[in-house]
Amino acid sequence: xxxxxxxxxxxxxxxxxxxxxxxxxxxxxxxxxxxxxxxxxxxxxxxxxxxxxxxxxxxxxxxxxxxxxxxxxxxxxxxxxxxxxxxxxxxxxxxxxxxxxxxxxxxxxxxxxxxxxxxxxxxxxxxxxxxxxxxxxxxxxxxxxxxxxxxxxxxxxxxxxxxxxxxxxxxxxxxxxxxxxxxxxxxxxxxxxxxxxxxxxxxxxxxxxxxxxxxxxxxxxxxxxxxxxxxxxxxxxxxxxxxxxxxxxxxxxxxxxxxxxxxxxxxxxxxxxxxxxxxxxxxxxxxxxxxxxxxxxxxxxxxxxxxxxxxxxxxxxxxxxxxxxxxxxxxxxxxxxxxxxxxxxxxxxxxxxxxxxxxxxxxxxxxxxxxxxxxxxxxxxxxxxxxxxxxxxxxxxxxxxxxxxxxxxxxxxxxxxxxxxxxxxxxxxxxxxxxxxxxxxxxxxxxxxxxxxx
Amino acid sequence: xxxxxxxxxxxxxxxxxxxxxxxxxxxxxxxxxxxxxxxxxxxxxxxxxxxxxxxxxxxxxxxxxxxxxxxxxxxxxxxxxxxxxxxxxxxxxxxxxxxxxxxxxxxxxxxxxxxxxxxxxxxxxxxxxxxxxxxxxxxxxxxxxxxxxxxxxxxxxxxxxxxxxxxxxxxxxxxxxxxxxxxxxxxxxxxxxxxxxxxxxxxxxxxxxxxxxxxxxxxxxxxxxxxxxxxxxxxxxxxxxxxxxxxxxxxxxxxxxxxxxxxxxxxxxxxxxxxxxxxxxxxxxxxxxxxxxxxxxxxxxxxxxxxxxxxxxxxxxxxxxxxxxxxxxxxxxxxxxxxxxxxxxxxxxxxxxxxxxxxxxxxxxxxxxxxxxxxxxxxxxxxxxxxxxxxxxxxxxxxxxxxxxxxxxxxxxxxxxxxxxxxxxxxxxxxxxxxxxxxxxxxxxxxxxxxxxx
Numbered sequence: 001x002x003x004x005x006x007x008x009x010x011x012x013x014x015x016x017x018x019x020x021x022x023x024x025x026x027x028x029x030x031x032x033x034x035x036x037x038x039x040x041x042x043x044x045x046x047x048x049x050x051x052x053x054x055x056x057x058x059x060x061x062x063x064x065x066x067x068x069x070x071x072x073x074x075x076x077x078x079x080x081x082x083x084x085x086x087x088x089x090x091x092x093x094x095x096x097x098x099x100x101x102x103x104x105x106x107x108x109x110x111x112x113x114x115x116x117x118x119x120x121x122x123x124x125x126x127x128x129x130x131x132x133x134x135x136x137x138x139x140x141x142x143x144x145x146x147x148x149x150x151x152x153x154x155x156x157x158x159x160x161x162x163x164x165x166x167x168x169x170x171x172x173x174x175x176x177x178x179x180x181x182x183x184x185x186x187x188x189x190x191x192x193x194x195x196x197x198x199x200x201x202x203x204x205x206x207x208x209x210x211x212x213x214x215x216x217x218x219x220x221x222x223x224x225x226x227x228x229x230x231x232x233x234x235x236x237x238x239x240x241x242x243x244x245x246x247x248x249x250x251x252x253x254x255x256x257x258x259x260x261x262x263x264x265x266x267x268x269x270x271x272x273x274x275x276x277x278x279x280x281x282x283x284x285x286x287x288x289x290x291x292x293x294x295x296x297x298x299x300x301x302x303x304x305x306x307x308x309x310x311x312x313x314x315x316x317x318x319x320x321x322x323x324x325x326x327x328x329x330x331x332x333x334x335x336x337x338x339x340x341x342x343x344x345x346x347x348x349x350x351x352x353x354x355x356x357x358x359x360x361x362x363x364x365x366x367x368x369x370x371x372x373x374x375x376x377x378x379x380x381x382x383x384x385x386x387x388x389x390x391x392x393x394x395x396x397x398x399x400x401x402x403x404x405x406x407x408x409x410x411x412x413x414x415x416x417x418x419x420x421x422x423x424x425x426x427x428x429x430x431x432x433x434x435x436x437x438x439x440x441x442x443x444x445x446x447x448x449x450x451x452x453x454x
Numbered sequence: 455x456x457x458x459x460x461x462x463x464x465x466x467x468x469x470x471x472x473x474x475x476x477x478x479x480x481x482x483x484x485x486x487x488x489x490x491x492x493x494x495x496x497x498x499x500x501x502x503x504x505x506x507x508x509x510x511x512x513x514x515x516x517x518x519x520x521x522x523x524x525x526x527x528x529x530x531x532x533x534x535x536x537x538x539x540x541x542x543x544x545x546x547x548x549x550x551x552x553x554x555x556x557x558x559x560x561x562x563x564x565x566x567x568x569x570x571x572x573x574x575x576x577x578x579x580x581x582x583x584x585x586x587x588x589x590x591x592x593x594x595x596x597x598x599x600x601x602x603x604x605x606x607x608x609x610x611x612x613x614x615x616x617x618x619x620x621x622x623x624x625x626x627x628x629x630x631x632x633x634x635x636x637x638x639x640x641x642x643x644x645x646x647x648x649x650x651x652x653x654x655x656x657x658x659x660x661x662x663x664x665x666x667x668x669x670x671x672x673x674x675x676x677x678x679x680x681x682x683x684x685x686x687x688x689x690x691x692x693x694x695x696x697x698x699x700x701x702x703x704x705x706x707x708x709x710x711x712x713x714x715x716x717x718x719x720x721x722x723x724x725x726x727x728x729x730x731x732x733x734x735x736x737x738x739x740x741x742x743x744x745x746x747x748x749x750x751x752x753x754x755x756x757x758x759x760x761x762x763x764x765x766x767x768x769x770x771x772x773x774x775x776x777x778x779x780x781x782x783x784x785x786x787x788x789x790x791x792x793x794x795x796x797x798x799x800x801x802x803x804x805x806x807x808x809x810x811x812x813x814x815x816x817x818x819x820x821x822x823x824x825x826x827x828x829x830x831x832x833x834x835x836x837x838x839x840x841x842x843x844x845x846x847x848x849x850x851x852x853x854x855x856x857x858x859x860x861x862x863x864x865x866x867x868x869x870x871x872x873x874x875x876x877x878x879x880x881x882x883x884x885x886x887x888x889x890x891x892x893x894x895x896x897x898x899x900x901x902x903x904x905x906x907x908x
Contacts, residue, residue: 086542088575106560111685121542231565
């Protein structure tokens with residue numbers, strides 16, 4: 001029995017019926033040629049037979065004197081945690097997304113370990129899918145994506161069959177950026193004066209920086225329908241876009257892949273909000289975790305938060321990309337001169353207003369940011385679940401009151417996979433964003449004079 | 455906009471993440487011969503096209519100054535309310551029950567009208583199913599069963615196609631027994647002295663009656679695993695048993711169908727609890743709403759609550775049935791001498807301790823009853839949804855902290871359809887009760903010397 005750490009407790013306390021605090025992922029697989037007709041059924045049986053459950057998958061919440069602890073579940077019920085579902089004929093991706101939207105809206109059972117896996121058969125073109133759900137108190141979104149990658153193998157074959165709950169626990173090597181902020185602001189929540197002096201001096205420096213024209217900070221974001229209270233229903237939309245094409249655009253404009261991703265999101269959001277007659281006059285602000293390393297470094301912890309100006313007030317795609325790039329570069333320059341500790345202090349300071357609003361449940365008097373966009377580097381090689389090739393993986397994150405849309409990305413092979421999670425009621429027809437993302441990529445290619453590839 | 459009545463408010467307030475307060479039903483249909491391959495898909499499309507939504511199906515909750523109101527949903531989202539799902543191959547009933555168990559465990563979205571309909575294709579033997587979910591604040595279990603019958607037709611044919619949300623609202627002709635009790639105890643909850651003098655004198659009479667050896671009242675029930683706190687996960691088990699066979703047993707023992715139903719439940723529960731090494735020494739007590747009319751009378755309101763001794767301490771099936779019958783007959787005799795108003799007053803008084811416990815969320819110091827068993831008369835004729843014959847319908851009710859099992863029954867044609875809803879964690883392998891119910895029927899037939907029919 002171990003105590004639930006304070007950050008995880010916050011995620012438990014933030015949970016509401018309209019605001020489940022679990023993250024997840026959708027993975028799409030190909031059924032091998034010549035597989036038996038009951039291939040998926042056999043796979044589910046085989047997965048359920050893996051009953052040597054590793055921490056944290058075996059732990060459930062147990063309250064003692066109001067204090068939550070993690071304790072082994074002695075009534076572990078494999079059939080409950082591993083479900084077998086199917087799509088109606090003909091198994092369109094649209095139906096798959098509708099199903100996982102519904103599943104993502106349901107709260108986890110707090111009497112059990114806080115995870116569920118759904119194996120979904122009947123996806124058109126001889127495919128099946130796996131939707132996995134972890135409570136944020138058990139695992140954050142980045143760790144969830146990592147687990148969904150670790151159980152797969154680069155070698156196809158039945159002998160490589162593993163399931164997430166069999167994986168030996170991994171040491172935490174990468175701090176959770178937002179969580180780190182929350183941890184620091186926990187003390188500040190109780191007493192603002194308790195903020196470390198270092199963080200306060202950084203805060204002052206940051207405050208001065210507002211005279212820099214490229215600076216974008218919290219409390220700059222306009223009021224927007226993206227920031228409505230959320231209902232209990234969700235819409236998940238997912239699609240992959242060619243990394244080669246995105247890199248081509250980035251090179252043409254002297255920008256990074258991340259800059260182009262933001263430009264695509266900006267263009268799609270701008271168009272969606274115009275459809276809804278709801279585009280704010282001021283530009284939208286995105287909050288994004290960003291790696292300060294050029295390459296992925298498993299032991300690196302130089303992860304920071306950026307408030308990026310999405311420049312949704314600019315109609316011209318090239319100008320918009322340039323404005324986004326300047327906004328991101330401002331933070332990169334600033335962070336490059338700092339130590340990891342200083343960066344974490346800045347992040348904690350910046351997230352304080354947003355975090356306080358989340359914790360206190362009050363509507364922010366001024367919106368800190370309009371949308372979270374997070375981009376996690378993923379596997380470059382083809383991965384297999386047993387002998388089933390993974391065709392795509394899409395992150396599924398959390399929406400909150402005041403944050404009705406979350407955009408999460410993960411790369412896989414040559415694809416950049418977008419997972420858009422939204423409140424289905426606050427943001428009607430949100431799935432149109434997928435088409436608009438694709439159109440935005442076409443548009444940037446045309447603007448750059450690149451040959452049409454789509 | 456109309457105010458939410460006090461009883462419905464109680465059901466809203468009683469709801470917890472581990473204790474959803476919705477009722478529902480599962481209906482099984484046959485796909486007509488020569489139907490097109492996309493028959494169910496067409497049916498879903500046709501259902502969704504019925505968008506002239508009648509009250510209360512168009513109403514959602516809206517809070518003003520902490521007071522809930524019903525208000526028309528101006529963003530009604532038909533695709534959200536009417537879902538299309540499927541079973542994995544080969545579509546076993548076991549998988550259907552697992553799916554609806556999962557669906558019944560999920561809370562409704564309070565931002566929308568509090569109902570959902572799931573059309574489930576791919577049930578083995580060319581069948582499909584419909585699972586419907588209504589919040590108890592919108593509709594009680596009896597009304598839900600009635601709605602699920604009213605939208606069907608006794609004539610097959612596409613021209614008879616109707617959906618529940620098209621039905622014109624019906625005047626309330628039948629009071630809700632438990633709800634009526636709750637309504638009366640609402641005032642008593644605030645101030646015990648406010649109970650009508652009539653009810654109090656009845657209470658005294660009832661108290662005296664404890665000297666009658668056949669009397670079973672509240673606060674007689676033993677501690678039992680049926681009365682554990684519940685988790686957020688559910689197990690639904692459903693099966694029909696031949697009404698002809700049950701009537702045969704009733705006639706052989708000079709008992710009613712209802713007496714035999716209780717004897718079957720008693721036998722099954724006794725055996726299940728012995729399996730779990732958890733049979734209390736004292737007999738289990740069931741709470742059941744009972745009609746005091748010999749025939750179903752649509753305008754009758756002579757419905758009362760009975761606390762029946764299930765005689766689970768008696769091993770002999772014939773003796774057990776006799777003890778159950780005596781316990782039920784006690785209440786029938788008593789109620790026969792009373793006016794409807796007097797009966798309602800007694801019911802309110804009897805349910806007060808249980809109701810107070812539910813309302814206050816406190817564990818009862820003494821258990822009032824162990825299990826709710828409710829039996830609703832259903833249609834005798836074959837019913838059709840368009841041209842699809844209904845093969846069976848099964849009520850799906852609520853479990854609560856301290857009431858981890860609910861047994862609801864509805865008759866259809868020659869079948870008595872049992873719907874058993876349980877907390878999946880408090881009552882492991884609860885589905886064994888279905889087999890035990892069947893075995894109990896065999897046993898009573900043998901005891902009565904009837905020819906074996908199963």
